[in-house]
Amino acid sequence: MALGRAHSVAVRGVEGELVEIEADxxxxxxxxxxxxxxxxxxQESRDRVRAAVTNSGEKWPDSRIILALSPATLPKGGSAYDLALACAVLAAxxxxxxxxxxxxVLLGELALDGRLRTVRGILPAVLAAKHSGWSTVVVPYVALAEAGLVAGIDVLGARDLREVVEWLRGELLxxxxGAVEREPERVVAxxxxxAGQEDARMALEVAAAGAxxxxxxxxxxxxxxxxxxRLPGILPALSEEESLEVTAIHSVAGLLTADRPLITEPPFVAPHHTCSISALVGGGSGMARPGAVSRAHRGVLFLDECAELGVKTLEALRTPLEDGEVRIARRDGVxxxxxxxxxxxAANPCPCAPPRQEDCxxxxxxxxxxxxxLSGPLMDRVDLRVQMFAVSVGALNTADAAESTAAVRARVEQARAAAVERWSDFGWRTNAEVPGPALRQRFRxxxxxxxxxxxxxxxxxxxxxxADRALRVAWTLADLAGLTVPGxxxxxxxxGFRDRWAA
Structure with missing residues (x-):
């Protein structure tokens, strides 16, 4: 009897757990x-791994092979274990x-000819390996830039199984x-x-300054x-920690590309108004995948024609808005x-939606x-409400352009910096994150x-x-005005922003 071992990672949500693979x-x-x-x-990886090993020039053992993945009670899925399975058999x-x-730690799916293909969740898997104390991780070459975002662990990339085998034998490096550079600031509208809409522009600036x-x-x-x-354009760029958070979610969702391994700008997600609850908050069989609310983490979720969404879909937003996270229970866990x-x-005031309200x-x-x-509990979580009216012809034809994105973004960054300095001792980054009791008691x-x-x-x-949400907006208005305390x-x-509701 011969025994071989290798290790991989099971990704559950945005967290990873080390998996030991034994081949007997x-x-x-x-x-x-x-x-x-x-x-x-x-289960199908048995055939993939065997074909990849033989097509890479190695001999598949002519014996009874038992492959055990531990912990045995942890449900495991996907093809990220292929490389580790092959190496465990060859080691045995x-x-x-x-x-x-x-x-x-070995990550990657094997093609029948031995090529290594990338899988979802490479970034959270490498983070889990690092936090568990592992020194080296091998990933598909196309995912090398994504895995290289994690510092403090040796990340290596291989194009196929043959390269991994030669590396284990000491025949190949x-x-x-390489160094991952932050993308240049993207061009935004x-x-x-x-044109016009001064109240709406002000509300947008306040929303950006306080989240x-x-x-x-x-x-x-x-x-x-x-x-x-145009809201993402006036938001500050993501910090390094926030970039990794957002990138990990997009990695699990399978949205990262080799030429854009790191997300540095706040994401903008705008699902269609016919989307389901699962598409909005996350779902799927087995282990739930992230929905639009998670892909918009540290960014903007825009629901156009929100009155056309289903009632249950809209109500599903209440918990994420309050908690800042979603917990989805499925067959394989939470x-x-x-x-x-x-x-x-964004919504029209009525189904016919004429240009002039009196023509309804x-x-x-x-x-x-x-x-x-739009229920009362949902609207109670919306801090700013603005009713917009048609602009005049003069506003459309004026030669004087309104303030640019750069000018507004400068004020937003100053306001956010003031909020960070004020709440830094408590770990809060924006006024919207401050708990109500803190506003009422410590900062009364x-x-x-x-x-x-x-x-x-x-x-x-x-x-x-x-009242708590109005206090948060008041602190943001004070930050924009350069005040130390709201008056x-x-x-x-x-x-007043909470009163502007045309229901």
């Missing part, structure tokens, strides 16, 4: 048996030395990742192209989508994905039913500043959650 060559009829809760794709047969194999949620209502063609599409995004909603032909019940899909404002809010609470015009004007303006 014993007596009995020739055959390959895979144990350890494999799914269908992993004595075809390769075990010295380097015992300290290396595998490729190493400029905010100066939006607040925002809703635009108004007739079609008025500029709601234009404004939303996947947790971060989902701290900025929600931008909808029945009162139809108007109420149209925007009635004066009675004069809170007078308007107390009147609104007594009158039942806002909820306690709404009555900032609190009143924040409450």
């Amino acid at each position: 060559l014993g007596r009995g009829l020739p055959g390959t048996h895979l144990v350890g809760l494999p799914d269908t794709a992993l 047969d004595g075809a390769v030395p075990v010295a380097d194999l015992e300290k290396t 595998l490729a190493k990742p 400029d905010l100066s192209e939006v 607040h949620h925002l809703m635009f209502t108004g007739p079609p063609g008025i500029g709601k989508t234009m404004l939303a599409q 996947a947790t994905y971060p989902a701290r995004f900025q929600l931008i909603l 032909v909808c029945a009162p019940t139809a108007r109420r039913r149209y925007l009635g899909k 404002l004066g009675r004069d500043a809170l007078a308007a809010m107390e009147r609104s609470l007594r009158a039942g015009e806002i909820t306690a959650r709404g 009555a004007d900032e609190v009143g303006c924040a409450l």
Whole structure:
């Protein structure tokens, strides 16, 4: 009897867990048996691995082979274990030395001719290997740039199984990742192209400065989508830590490319209004995959024509908006994905949506039913609400261009820097992340500043959650104005943004 070992990683959500792969060559009829809760794709790896080994010029053992993946109680799926399975069999047969194999994590899918193909979740798998104390990881060559984002571990890239075998034998040096440069700032549509709409532009700037949620209502063609599409341009670039967070999610979703291994700008995700709950928050069989809310992490989730989405789809947003993450239970376990995004909603005021509100032909019940899909609890989580109106001909033909994206972005960056400095001792990055109790107790404002809010609470015009969110907006307005503490004007303006709801 001969025994060989190799190691790989099981990715669950954006977390990875090390998997030990043992290959036992014993007596009995020739055959390959895979144990350890494999799914269908992993069961089929027996044929892929055998063909890859023989087509790489190596001999497949003519004996009874048992391949065990541990921990045995952990469900395992996908094709990322192919390379480790092949090396474990070759090690058990004595075809390769075990010295380097015992300290290396192997990732990658094998083609029938031995080529190494990339798989989803390379980045979180390499992070898991590093945190578990492993010194070396071998990945497909095309995923070398993605894996190389992780510092503190030796990352090597191989094009096929033959290269890995020769490396284990000491006959070849595998490729190493080069330096990954942050992409130059991408060209985005400029905010100066939006004519008029001063209130909406101000709300967009406040939303960007404090990471607040925002809703635009108004007739079609008025500029709601234009404004939303220009929000990423005025957001600050992602920090190194945020870039890795976002890149890991996109790696699990299979959206990374070899020429863009690192995401440095806030993502902009705009699903169609016919999307399902699974497409929005995540889902799928086996282990859930990230949805639009997670792909928009540290960026913008734009729901155009939000009144056309299903009620259950909209209500599914409530937990991610409050918690900043989604937890999805499926057959193979619970996947947790971060989902701290900025929600931008856009809707027409009614189904007919004429350019002038007085030309509406909808029945009162139809108007109420149209925007009635947006429940009170959902709208209570939207900090800024702006009703937009048609601009004048003079605004469209004016020769004076509005403020550019660069000018607005400079103010947004200054406001965010002020917020980071103020909340740095607590670990919060934006005003939108600050818990309500901290605002009410540790950073309580004066009675004069809170007078308007107390009147609104007594009158039942806002909820306690709404008051906390208004306070966060007030702090953002103070940051934009260069103030150290919000006053009555900032609190009143924040409450005014919550009143502009045309339901």
